[in-house]
Amino acid sequence: MSHDPNAAYYDAGGIETLDILRAKLTDEQYRGFLLGNNLKYLCRLNYKEGGAAAARDAEKAAVYAGLLAAALREEAPSPLVGEGLDEGADPPPATNTASPWP
DSSP: OOTTTTTTGGTTSSSHHHHHHHHHHHHHHHHHHHHHHHHHHHHHGGSSSHHEEEEEEEEHHHHHHHHHHHHHHHHHHOOTTTTOTTTOOOOOOOOSOOOOOO
C-alpha cells in the first residue's frame, strides 16, 4: 500500500518506492534522501501559487521530517538499565505505523 494515498503510482508493481530506497540505500544515504526531500519541499513552497499547493508542499515536508526523525531514532542506542528502561521491563510500544501522508 502506498505511503501517500494521493499517489498510488509510487507502489506500482506491489512495492512502495520508499521501501525500495530503504532496502537499497545505506542508513546514511537514506537519511540524506529524506533530508533532501524535506528541504526541497520547504524551499519551493514560497513559489507556489495558491494556498493549497503551498500547504501540500508543507505537508510533504512534514512527512519527510517525520520519516527522518524515525530513521534517526532507529540508530539511537537503547536506554540503559537505570536510564529509563529497567532490566526485564517491556520496551516502549512501537510507534504508529499508519501512513504518514495527510
